[in-house]
Amino acid sequence: MKLYHGGANPVPTPLPESPVRNRPLDFGSGFYATTSLEQAQRWIRLRREQDAKFGNGVVSRYVINEAEIESSDLKVLRFSKDNLDPWFDFVMANRHTKAFTHDYDLVIGPVANDKVFVTLTLFEQGIIDKFMAIQQLKTFVLWDQYLFHTAKALKYLRFDGTEE
Numbered sequence: 001m002k003l004y005h006g007g008a009n010p011v012p013t014p015l016p017e018s019p020v021r022n023r024p025l026d027f028g029s030g031f032y033a034t035t036s037l038e039q040a041q042r043w044i045r046l047r048r049e050q051d052a053k054f055g056n057g058v059v060s061r062y063v064i065n066e067a068e069i070e071s072s073d074l075k076v077l078r079f080s081k082d083n084l085d086p087w088f089d090f091v092m093a094n095r096h097t098k099a100f101t102h103d104y105d106l107v108i109g110p111v112a113n114d115k116v117f118v119t120l121t122l123f124e125q126g127i128i129d130k131f132m133a134i135q136q137l138k139t140f141v142l143w144d145q146y147l148f149h150t151a152k153a154l155k156y157l158r159f160d161g162t163e164e
Contacts, residue, residue, distance in 0.1 A: 002160070003033035003062040003146060004040035008047070011060045012159045016151050026091045027107040027147035028100075031154060033062060034111065039143040061160040064146075069106065069156055077102070079109030084134045091120070105153040110137075111145040 005011055014031040025032070034040055037059065044057030069076065079087035087109050093100045110116075116137060123133040148154045 001035065001064055001066055003035060003064060003157070004037050005031070005033045005060045005062070006040035006043035006047075006057060007060065008054050008057060010058050010162045014148065014154055014157065016149060016154060025147075026094060026111065026145065027109070028094050028102060028149060030147045030149040031157075033146045033148070033157070034144055035146075036143045039111065056164055059163050061162065063158045063160045064156050072156065074105040074153055074156070075103060076106045076108065077104040079107075081110055084110070084137050085130075088130065088134055088137070092123075095120075096124070102149070105148075105150045107147040107149060108144065111143045 005014070011031075016030050040059045044054075044059070048054045048057060077090075079090070090102075090107075090109075119128075119133050119136050122128045123130060128136070148157060
């Protein structure tokens with residue numbers, strides 16, 4: 001399976017640490033990738049809009065062997081787009097609970113893009129409840145994201161080149 005990571009520079013050797021961000025990430029710290037080239041390109045466009053020094057951006061391509069991951073001793077947490085309730089709770093915990101940590105090597109599930117982020121914000125502000133938020137989330141096309149949370153998980157990710 002191919003995965004993509006959009007960033008300012010190529011990332012031939014990803015690290016499990018995420019750079020400091022101005023907001024908590026959906027699944028916690030680590031290296032994020034997606035199966036959607038469009039999503040990786042979109043991330044670059046968003047970053048360019050936010051930071052004039054970002055540059056053109058580069059999509060790094062990777063290959064993972066799903067069978068290897070399934071037969072490995074990695075601790076994997078996989079969220080389904082069909083049941084957003086546990087995903088919602090996990091994302092909210094990562095974003096709002098200071099002491100929240102997890103010990104998963106790899107976390108796979110939907111990405112909270114800008115439309116999803118608006119829904120999460122409405123929930124956080126008490127404007128809508130969890131049921132309403134999840135119902136609204138089900139109407140979006142949710143791209144996926146893979147968080148490689150540990151160096152152990154990153155061993156299964158093979159660099160396959162870049163594209164601008």
